[in-house]
Amino acid sequence: MREHNAASPLPGETLKELRLGRGMTQEGLAERSKVSLGVVKKLERGGTARLESYHALARALGVRTSRLFETSGPHSTTRSDDDNIPLMPLRQAIAPAVTHSGRLDTGNSTWAEPDLDQLRSAAHKVGQAYAYYNDDYSYVAEVLPSLVRASHDAVGHFSGSPQHGDALRVRSNILQMAGRYLTQVRAYDLAHIALRDAITDAARVDDKGLIAGAVYQQGWLLIRQGRLDEAEQVSIAAAEAVEPRISRASRPALGAWGKLLVHASAAAARNNRPQEAREMLRLGRTAGAALGGGQVAELSSWGRFDWRTVAFQGIENHLVAERPDRVLGLSARLPRAKDKKDRLFMRRHMLDVAQAHVMLRQFDESTGILWSLWDETPEWLRHQRMAVGTFRTITRTSKRRRISTQHRDLAAFFGPE
DSSP states (O other): OOOOOTTSOOHHHHHHHHHHHTTOOHHHHHHHHTOOHHHHHHHHTTOOOOHHHHHHHHHHHTSOGGGGGSSOOSOSSOOOOTTTTTTHHHHHHHSOOEETTEEOOOSOOSOSSOOHHHHHHHHHHHHHHHSTTTOOHHHHHHHHHHHHHHHHHHHHHTTTSTTHHHHHHHHHHHHHHHHHHHHHTTOHHHHHHHHHHHHHHHHHTTOHHHHHHHHHHHHHHHHHTTOHHHHHHHHHHHHHHHOOOTTTOOHHHHHHHHHHHHHHHHHHHHTTOHHHHHHHHHHHHHHHHHTTTOOEEETTTTEEESHHHHHHHHHHHHHHTTOHHHHHHHHHHSOOOOSHHHHHHTHHHHHHHHHHHHHTTOHHHHHHHHHHHHHHOHHHHHTOHHHHHHHHHHHHHTTTSOOOHHHHHHHHHHOOO
């Protein structure tokens, strides 16, 4: 029998203890949370589930979501090393081997005489490729390792010179893009290293904009890892540190502050803290209102921000709380996308709408949204677990329905279950 510290229960034991403390059976908890009985039983036996299931169970039990997995024991299953080879160049650049004297010199230095203008230009090109336009992941993965190594070389080369601060800023920006890519492909531990180092570089030059961007990316990573308390805390701390004076604030400062508040709201909503989530959105609306009808962007870090960003998060929070009618009602009030740029800006929101349709058993509407996203932005959709989960639900629930062309296209895209 597996031994563990009695003062540090495993997540399944915590769930069982909370359930029994409230006098609930497994069947009663499943019914109240709308999580299947099989999932409840699996979790109490030591299994795992999607974050959405933990949130639903926590809401039914009246506790923070993070309460269910604050402690963890050894993995019950082994993890494969399938991603080690494809990510090897980035691993070597971001987490290099070290000796007593520092990073191991592998002879992979890209520029003997670093050119910061050239490095900035190359980084900008990656930001454009990875911005919410092309989703050119293959290009990003190909060039990021050499960019990271080049930025290390530049920081070392300019150490002690007036250009050292600029080199640190460039490296922070590049590491943010690396952290963003690695989070997208779920290489979370490596992403954490990249973003930690990006924040360190930004802090060394006291660049609040860079700090905000890197912390924003870290918040996204922490949410994906289920570290909801930390995601909310770091986002709030950074928002307080960079909070602008609204009457004098630059547009990028408003955008960075607003995005951090939106992330704090997202974490609080998932952590069964609805009042705190609403408060963060209230502050976020201040940033959106200050921009008027305009939009601000920082393509290499926090992306785009305008008043709709806050509205999207408010709608997502209703989805987390399993209020699909509110999701669809509020979404219907938003202005329609004017062009492709607008449609790409709204695509994460459209996944929420698709999920709301599924919750209401409106499968054709949900399939149509997924198909439109696949048709216009397949590379992005491929990495969205929510999209896969939504489509699997449609497939399982509508097996006896006539299979449409859209359904067949999506089945071929997402592959077998």
